[in-house]
Amino acid sequence: MEKLANNTLSLWREENSLLIPQNFEVFRNLVAEARDFADRGNYNAAAVYAEIAAFHAQFKHCGLFNSPELENILLTIGRQITQTTLAPTPEPSLSKRPKNILHVSTNISSPFGGIPRFIRRWIQQDTQRSHSLALTKQAPNEVPQILTELVSNSHGKIFLLNETIGGFVSRAKRLRKIAATADIVVLHIWEHDVIPIIAFANKELSPPIIYVNHGDHCFWLGAAVSDVVANLRESGMRLSQKRRGIEAERNMLLPTILEPSHRQLSRTQAKQQLGIDENSTLLLSIARAPKYRKTDGISFADAHVPLLKKHDRAILVVIGPGGSExxxxxxxxxxxxxxxxxxxxxxxxxxxxxxxxxxxxxxVSITSLLEAGSYGVPLVSRYPYSSDACEILGADMPGLTGNLIRVHDLEEYTTVLSRLVADEELRLSLGEATRRRIVEVHMGSNWQHNLEEVYTRAASLPRVKVTSSAMDQMFITEPDVFWIRDHSWNCELDDMIQPRLPIMPFEQRLYHWMRLAKKHGWQNQISLLLPEWFRLRYYLPLRSVLKMGNRQ
Incomplete structure (x- = not known):
């Protein structure tokens, strides 16, 4: 089994060593196009191409975790569109406690996604402040009701930046204006979102910016405008300094916030409710389907067969994949x-x-690990890599340190699980130690203490300054050569361009529409020629009404 794992790592290394330069070349071409549009003053087109470049780097690893060159283009756009009506924002001091917080995100349609949950729990915990929320790409999706109520109850407002006519530059201008009344801006953005970088390019016109590092294992935009980067785990904090150039004093840890978990049922009662034999030993795993992808020709289920054959009262329940595998x-x-x-x-x-x-x-699925551990369940995770250079690809979190069991191969995995199955006392003691540590770090006043430190640091440090326009450097080392994305959809360049046609200026929209129509035969995609604001305000609602009428 160990040989199989080594063979897989060798294969990943070999494949990615060839793929990374190819991906990097595509990225360089997209950055060059964005720069060319910016140099010609076509800022909306430049912003769209910049987003396509960032999206490409996020989903097709280029040996980069950030791009000073790409962010410099966005900063240039932001400085060129400066609103002179806004006065410089004074540098905050330790004596001024921030009261008005503006959270900025991209789209939070599902209340159960990682970012919406994080924002919701933040507002629920940080009750002494007013919280507003600006969303760059929310319409036509509804904002979850629970977030609408929380923001309203805190005396904040919700702003949907893509409801109005205009492209990315217009949204950035509006975001800049909205942020003028905030004491702190917190970015919870999707990794390729260019709008906040344009909006906050002029640091003297911006409040302090905190970037929450939700996607710490992949490429993201925002380092150039963020006064503090709030990393959710230690490995992310180390990578931020090493590969994103975040200065140590601006590089902080803010653990994922969890809601208190109250056990309503004993294990026996919960098993009975689920129709599971109360005398069984239940192994549980919960994650999205793509996270259980088959490797080495061995599925997630296959990996547990030796254990389950050895222990005939053990059961494995996996929530997420359904019948996808x-x-x-x-x-x-x-x-x-x-x-x-x-x-x-x-x-x-x-x-x-x-x-x-x-x-x-x-x-790995770290949020699920934390949630399981908060109920006093012992945790086991697989880490096949031979060095700490790949730590960002494994499972770690402040509340898990010292209690999470990490194994390197399937043989060790089976041995560890077998011991836990056989030893109830060990399971209970390890589970309780895990629960206590998670409560200490990730909940209530303990988490609030960490948040206050992040607020204070952001408010007291001088605003971040970009001192050089460094060239992007591609890496073909660890962890880059083992980087694989937990997505199953196709991310070819045309697939990234097509959904962005409506937000492009008309000349570029028409050019790409004709090119893609000729290539793919898009007789039924004429609607992509409509500008995004028109599609959102008129076309999509009308199409929805017509569909409902046809059903009736």
């Missing part, structure tokens, strides 16, 4: 003791029933 052979070999379910929002009863939590593989 064919696990029928492993299920048959274990007499049906592997149960794969689709996504469910009600996971609390499963956490309360679990005896052991096993992390998703080959992609």
């Amino acid at each position: 064919d696990w029928s052979t492993a299920i048959q070999q274990t007499q049906g003791r592997i149960i794969a379910l689709g996504h469910t929002e009600d996971t609390a009863v499963y956490y309360q029933a679990a005896d052991i939590y096993v992390d998703s593989y080959p992609f």
Whole structure:
């Protein structure tokens, strides 16, 4: 099994060593196009090409975790569109406690996504301040009701930047104006969102900016405008300094905030509620389907067959993949003791029933680890890499340090799980130690203390300054050569361009529409020629009404 793992790592290294230069070349061409448009004063086109470049780098690793060159183009655009009506924002001091917080995100349609949950819990915890929310690409999606109520109750407002006519530059101007009344701006943006970088290019016109490092394992924009980077885990903080050039004093740790978990059921009661034998040992895993991708020809279910054959009262329940993977052979070999379910929002009863939590593989799911651990469940995660250089690809979090069990190969994995299955006292003691540590770090007043330190640092440091326009440097080392994205959709260049046609200036929109129509035969995609504001305000609502009429 160890040989299989080594073979896989060698294959990933070989494949990515060839792919990274190819991806980097595409990225360089996109950056050059963005720069060319910016030099000609076509800032909206430049911004769209910059976003395509960032999206490409995010999903097709280029040996980069940030791009000074690309951010410099966005800063140039932002400085060229300066609104002279805004007065410089005074440098805050330690004596001024921030009261008005502006959270900025891209799209938060689902209340159960990582970023919406983080914002929601932040506002719920930080009750002594007013919280507003600006969203760069929300319309026509609804803002979740719970967030609308929380913002309103804190005396804040919600702003949908793409509701009005205009392109990325117009949105950036509006965001800059909205932020003028905020004491602190917190960026929870998607990694390729260019609008906040343009909006806050002039630091003397901007409040202090905190960037929350939600996507610490991949490329993102924002380093050039962020006065503090709030990393959610230690590995992300180290990578921010090493590969993103974040200065040590601006590089902080802000653990993921969790809501208090209250056990309503004993393990026995929870198993009974789920129809699971109360005398069984339940292994649980919860993550999105792509995180359970088959590797080495071995599925996530296959990896547990030796354990389940050895312990005939052990059961594995996996929530997320549903039928996306064919696990029928492993299920048959274990007499049906592997149960794969689709996504469910009600996971609390499963956490309360679990005896052991096993992390998703080959992609970790840290939020699920934290949530399981908060119920006193011992945690096991696989880390196949031979050095700490790849730590960003593994599972770590302040509340997990010292208690999470990490194993390197399947043989060790089976041994560790077998010991936990056989030793109830060990499971209970490790689970309780994990629960206590998570509560200490990730909940209530303890988390609030960390937040206050981040606010204070952002308010007291001089505004960040970009002192050089460094050239982007491609790396073909660890962790780059082992970087794989937990996505199954196709991310070819045309797939990135097509959804952005409506936001492009008309000349570029028409050019790409004709090119793609000729290439793909888009007779039914004429609507992509409509500007985005018109599609959102008129075309999409009308199409929705017509569809409803046809159903009736």
